[in-house]
Amino acid sequence: MKTTTISDIALLSGVSKSTVSRVLTGNSFVDESKKIKILKAIEDTGYIPNTAAQSLRGRSTKSIGVILNLDPDYHFSDFVSMETLRGISSSAQMLGYRVSVIIEPCNQALPKILREQSVDGIIVMGLKEKEEALFSLAKTDNSESPHVPIVLLNYSEEYKSFPSVSFDNEENAYNFTRYILSMGHQDIGLIDSSKDVLAVSNRKHGILRAFEESGIVFRSEWYFEYTNINKMEAGRKVAINFLQLEKKPSVVIASEDDIALSFIAAVSSSGLKVPDDISVVGVDNIPMSQYSNPPLTTEKVEGYRRGVMAFKMLKSLLDGEDLKEKHLKIRSVIVERNSLKKI
Amino acid sequence: MKTTTISDIALLSGVSKSTVSRVLTGNSFVDESKKIKILKAIEDTGYIPNTAAQSLRGRSTKSIGVILNLDPDYHFSDFVSMETLRGISSSAQMLGYRVSVIIEPCNQALPKILREQSVDGIIVMGLKEKEEALFSLAKTDNSESPHVPIVLLNYSEEYKSFPSVSFDNEENAYNFTRYILSMGHQDIGLIDSSKDVLAVSNRKHGILRAFEESGIVFRSEWYFEYTNINKMEAGRKVAINFLQLEKKPSVVIASEDDIALSFIAAVSSSGLKVPDDISVVGVDNIPMSQYSNPPLTTEKVEGYRRGVMAFKMLKSLLDGEDLKEKHLKIRSVIVERNSLKKI
DNA sequence: ACTCATTGTGAAATCGATTTCTTGTAAAGA
DNA sequence: TCTTTACAAGAAATCGATTTCACAATGAGT
Structure with a gap:
């Protein structure tokens, strides 16, 4: 079966593509009876709008990138990072965002992903001290470059122009x-x-x-x-x-x-x-x-929490809101078990 | 700076978009001198083709989905799975594929991702015994549905119609x-x-x-x-x-x-x-x-190796090759340390 | 009854690439 | 010399959505 497109839905419900699109985006008035017909056609066919077409036209890819800046000799993924990824992923999915993980040094990944325009926003994990890519990005005035918001997962004085969610x-x-x-x-x-x-x-x-x-x-x-x-x-x-x-x-x-x-x-x-x-x-x-x-x-x-907060912050940025706090810091809690003795 | 498009490159090098596209895809003859000019313009501007446009036209998204079918109560990600993900990710990137991780039960994730048409292929990790989505997919004859290849990371008799890479x-x-x-x-x-x-x-x-x-x-x-x-x-x-x-x-x-x-x-x-x-x-x-x-x-x-092999298999499928072996099984090697005593 | 604002809708332009169609030119064959 | 073939490259169609534009129709206000 060839895929259902918006034209199919239009045909099925006897209206134009424009009208279908209008009920899809929901930011315009559509006659109630037509709306019902359209919704039914969508339901019947299981139609899902083509993401590529949407991105091309609408300038939003509904996906974010997570750069995992691991050392080359880093042979396994640590627990807190993976929990963070899980936190990002589940909050992103909840709001209909896809997350692409990029396991690559930031200096390579960042310029590439920015020019590709394949994501709406970026979360950088495992920041290193010398990140040329970030540094030069921080310098270029924001009139340049098609503003892809970036959230860092390690606060650092050097890059403090970027918002961050980190452990305190x-x-x-x-x-x-x-x-x-x-x-x-x-x-x-x-x-x-x-x-x-x-x-x-x-x-x-x-x-x-x-x-x-x-x-x-x-x-x-x-x-x-x-x-x-x-x-x-x-x-x-x-x-x-x-x-x-x-x-x-x-x-x-x-x-x-x-x-x-x-x-x-x-x-x-x-x-x-x-x-x-x-x-x-x-x-x-x-x-x-x-x-x-x-x-x-x-x-x-709390890795999971860090992930959730990072995505939430990125989402605010994507929605054009401005942040109440640019740098969030997460407090730990002490877990008392038996490896520390009172003396 | 608004983003560089293929038209900009065409303008800069004094040719038409078509010609630029031809050197980009490399499947047609282009005059050497023009080719050089075009390549230079691309180099100078740092132009990267817009992925959304490519997907829309070319029907290939250059991205794959990895479904991480974790239990709801599964509060952390185990080592072997993460190694596998790393293996998938690095081999995918090497060939220019993005990988989207979807942490969601297979039965929900699979139908959605298939209709979205947002990935070229899918790798399913953490298969459960009762996966309705897979089962019904296996039944539909391949004339139906826009053939998105799927590789499973656990071999199972039930779903043996899908190729797999698993541990033996x-x-x-x-x-x-x-x-x-x-x-x-x-x-x-x-x-x-x-x-x-x-x-x-x-x-x-x-x-x-x-x-x-x-x-x-x-x-x-x-x-x-x-x-x-x-x-x-x-x-x-x-x-x-x-x-x-x-x-x-x-x-x-x-x-x-x-x-x-x-x-x-x-x-x-x-x-x-x-x-x-x-x-x-x-x-x-x-x-x-x-x-x-x-x-x-x-x-x-060997989790990493499993990931690499899974992607390699998926890539073959994407390229329309047929598999020498549909079900790969990975052997372990015994690591002798000190917790087992000879008696 | 005549503006003017509000809704509702289709036609057409647009996003950025690829591909088909078409035409033009140069080299090869008769 | 005239046709055939191969190669080059532009114009235009296409992918599937969104959005602007244009045009109705309805209702409200004076």
Whole structure:
């Protein structure tokens, strides 16, 4: 069967294409009896307007692009990102938008997608520090370029001209650290091994702020940073160094749950007990963190919610509304389980 | 700047739109000197053909849909699926296809997407047993409907009229079981708690075949099945029952790594040692399995490869080629680590 | 009764590409 | 030299929707 078009509907209901289009878009007056006939014809045939034709004429593709800016060596997709994608996708679908995922570095993906005009808006995940494409885009005055709104999922000073929805890394880390301090810990070790350097550095500020407030000094021999290897490999590596330490911290804050978990695994295989000998906490609240041994005390980072909010923000932009707040920041909640001991 | 169109290029290079289009599509003869001028104009302006116009005229959208048929209660995306998505996405992009992910039950997504005509082909992930949409589609003779090729990512007898790329579940499980038997185990427990009921049942057949071959009897008190709860919760639940068992198996095969890991966590927090007291193996080779305590012996399931192959198959279909093999099955490889003890 | 505003509708233009039709030119064959 | 063939390239039709334009018809206001 060749596809049903608007002309078929027009023919079937004895009116012109224009009239059919008018009931379709609903922004014009149409005689009630004709409207009913048209609606019936649409119902009967299962007609759906051709999206290509609509985009061509109407200048709206009813689809958005999500740029997943993963590292080339990033061999798997982390939980929070996927939750975010799920959040974006389901809110987009709800409003009739398709979402195209583009797994490609931002600097390549962005110029291409902008010129292709194949999406109405863009959400960028996994922003890196040096994104030429964004930077140059920020500079061009808005009279240039056919205004495709962009929402970033990591706030960054550099690109603050773009609206963003991000986790409140500095504040969350500050709060989490204060909580840890309130549990009596004074000797705190840090493991940073996330590909998200922006987040890591913001979190570090928050942690240091909490340290300062309580007169804790930052000890560099307790700071482990491995950003160029697999994060779980990092957890294992840190464990090896950690075990050699003369004086050990009483708690270790890992920048992600995966890291914490692999650290715990490595450290417990050498006989150390968590949390009796050493407390370990993570960030993210990945599903596994609830079922590990011991269950992990962590900071719950709401990926799904971030996705929903990002799409909502993009939608406002698409509708030409202006944002109440240009940069949304999402607070975490602390999940108390058994890997952090009160001392 | 209003967008560059083919007419602009034509004007700039002093030829007609038709000629520009001819060098664009490359299926007609164009004078070399003109071709150069046109190419230069394209280069200079950064012109990219409007996809909507191309689809409208050419009947090809250069985009494919991936239906992620997740359970409503499925709160996170598993590793293998995401790897598959990555595989699809990168091979698709390589050939200039966009991929739209549709996180929605197949029965809703499929009819809609087919009538919308917004994609050239479809890949269905996470097939369920009762997919009315597919079933009725299989029945309609191909003269009907504007032939959008569909590739399934789970082979199923029911829908075998559709081509598929899947894991060779029966065979993989058979081989894995034989390997476990070769390590001296006779008392084998099973945990099945995957949302992928099709895979689970196929794997069970393979396991049972290996049992039979070696004269092992299947003991139902060692078979744990929880498909209606979170898989890691299942691992924990099974551990509780397991610990009560009078006579325990010497090894437990979990249908996924997550389950194995949470089972190990629960069981070791009660003092049982893996693999000294009990061996545990999983399936998937999720990143964490390498860094758990003990590192997990598992079956490596190649999600990325599945994605690549699925797209390749879909592409053949789109190009009108016919498939050498309609149903591809991917073999796993066994990853020996430390959670399975030789006895 | 005569404007003027409000509705209602079809014809035709438009969006940006591809493809068919047509014509023109140059090279090859008779 | 005249026809045939191959190659080049413009003009115009086409894809399926939306929107502007033009024109009625109806009703309201003076």
